[in-house]
Amino acid sequence: MFTDLLGFYPQWYVPNFGSGYVVALIASTHVLFSHISVGASFLLAYLMTKAYRGNHEEIYDYVKKYLFTLLLTSYIIGSLTGPGIWFSTTVSNPRGISALIHNFVWAWAAEWVWFVTEVALVYILYYIFDKVDKKTVMHLSWVFAIVSWGTLLIIVGILAFMMSPGSEKWFVTGNIMDAFFNPNYFPQVGVRTSFTVALAALMGLAVATRIKETALRQDLVRTMSMAGIGGLIFAGMFMVWYLDTLPGRAKVTLDFAIPPAFKTVIFVSIAVLALIFALFYIWPKANRSTAFLIVLMVAVLGLTIFPQERIREWLRKPYIAGDFLYVNQVVARDVPGKNITNEIDTIDEKGFLKVHPFVPESVKTITPENMLEAGRAMAMISCASCHSLDEGGPRPLVLKMEGITRPDLIYQFIERRLSGDPHKGASPYMPKITGTDEEIKALSYYLAHLNYEYLVAKQRGVPLTEVQKEQLEAPIPQPELTQKEQPQAAR
């Protein structure tokens, strides 16, 4: 009886916020601090070399201050939010992170080697800075730079695969290297590496405000500003290459589905950042306020990194990883190289509620009595990964459907828009709906109720339109199930 189960895990749902936003918040924070540490490692190795070769004792104080700042920021928040991404994806999309883990366990293990080395080195550098001769510290700083970059070099392979394997090769071979080195890899390394330098320069400006000696401070401000401008220019150049390597569907989504405001905010925030770097280069005395630079970093987090992470997530759709796993965790195609078979046919035949181990027995078989409950379970396992079932949170379903309370209209909408067939009007970034006809009817029925409740709530605050009033006055007709006669729906 239960041999048709598929490997779905318990579903987690965060009302009015969404599990996706939890991941996005943690991931964006991690990007800021981990990128700063990578870029800083190179800037510090450069400064250590400059100080050692030119006998500039005064620079050592700055390097040590910067290392201390890294210890207090990147190596607390950055170090913890890294595994934090695993934790949050574990509970928001367990099959998505599992797919990546099972493809890249050894790549991640290699990254872990660099991560351990990097963290050990930053502590060692700081605590033995004055205990060991400076030539050795300079040597250590270069190793620190390379291993720090090594973590980025490896994680980018996994991120690039998430966007797309880039060809049919990996699907056939299942080989980790074919997944890792895909067309999106090198341009993304270029973008991220350049951006790390710009972010580290921003942090470097903040640390420079703590240097009392005027000439040294101004020299450091110029160095950091130049690094910042260079980082942004190179990041922009690599971005052109990066965009060119995106899969076709992602380009369509980028051009037509992503609100222009997102792109504008990123562009403007980077332009402003470049202007600030230029201003500090021309007038280094202006770099006085640590608070201003902290605000600037928060602004970069909110206006550059967060929207960029959101766009990247958007471009991957309808997949969560590797062009084979839908965002709602259904395996969407065969991967012969890994002996993976698509699950759509099984789910369409047996039913999503039936094959999901953690759907309660009470709704596995749909009846007129449990249709609403079954519809909610369907919404939870099919839609809630990306869509809020409440008014707040990401892409709320009630706002998407503008208060439609007729299940038949919703059913038609789902059947066309989520058909997976562009000729029927399917959205390129939405997964194909999976489940039996009865389950989709139950889902429609539940969504109609959801919309009804939304309209009732809205009526309390804002007057409804005539159409909405009509919808509220009409009963919600229960969809007909194939086997049983339907009683009149009750409210």
Add this chain to the structure above:
Amino acid sequence: MPDVGTLLNTLRSPSGVDFYPVVIQVLMVLTWAVHMFFINLVIGSMFLTIYGYFQKDLRWRHLSQKLIKIAIISLSLGIVFGVAPLLFTQTIYDNLWYTANNLSASWVVTFVPVVIVAYYAAYFFYFRNKDRSPVWLGVFPIISLLLILLAGSIMHIFSYQELFPDKWIDWYTNGGTTMNTDGWHVYAFSIPRFLMFIFLSFFVTGIFLKGYAWFFGKRTDMDQDEVTWFGTVGHKVAIVSGGLLIADAILYNILQGTMMHPVIWGTIGFVAVVWALLIAWGNRKMSWTAPTLVILAGLSDLSIGIMREAIRMIELAQYNHTIYDYPLNMDIFGPIFFFGTLAVGIAIFTFVLYVLYKGGRVAGVYEASKVETANTAWRMAWYAVVMWLIVFWGTGVIVLSQLNNY
């Protein structure tokens, strides 16, 4: 309700694993032991730093200052070493890990902010913990310790809930009637199991302090009476906690129903031998006893790690489930990538640890660049790193050049 064995197999990744599960299992247990060693140091040091801070004896205040520094560094190392077992457990025990986590999902995402706040509270205390700092400052390590214990409890919940696959569906669906999607439910908690790790923390930290006294025993710029006293405190702490650890480990395994298994006997027996050696060797100043005990303390963590893994395997065997039959899609490029990188990492650590060891035992600046051994180690490390970059990118270029064939 589905058969538990079927459920466990169904919840495995359709990708299978790409190398022998036993290798991943060994790496998981080994890295967990290192992770736990540092976490033990965090918890033990935090307890003792708080105790020391509220004592009138200035030596205790000095010990408190040393221990908070050890706690901070150990927390960082504990976190980075924790990443590896987390990775490996997701690979071979994905069915257990993802389910147990999602049953209490909200607690999972609470973990990271809890540790971040604990970290900053500990740092604040570290900066201000001086000989004459005020009593109220002691609130910060207390907050930090409580949060770390909360984080430990959260981890404990996942590990422990993993052991009850027969109850998962009932737990999540309230007996088949609903879906507990909020993630705030905690379905299982074992106080004896949790306490085992706390006692282990005191045991490891106590022995570590003996090692500390040995390592800095030749530093002319340090108060040697005080350093010796630190070792004495550690010795007492380790003796008391070692006894409690053994008793609690027996109690937990009796309650779990795993006590009669020979592996469990062996692991508890090993810890008992370490404890007996600790008592037998006393607080004598033989140069080799302290570092030997530190190694044995690390092996005690490994022993508890093996016990933990054995309990999991015993529990799963009830359902005829074992990781050794995880579907295998062999792909040797992954392990080559990892072990190659590990070799480079070892080359780096050889250089770094040599400098640390030599530099740490002498007063003043250590001129490592003028020591031939250190220079040789540096060159090997640097060449290894550069070679890694060349091989890594070379592989990338070759792989990408063949894409058009598909």
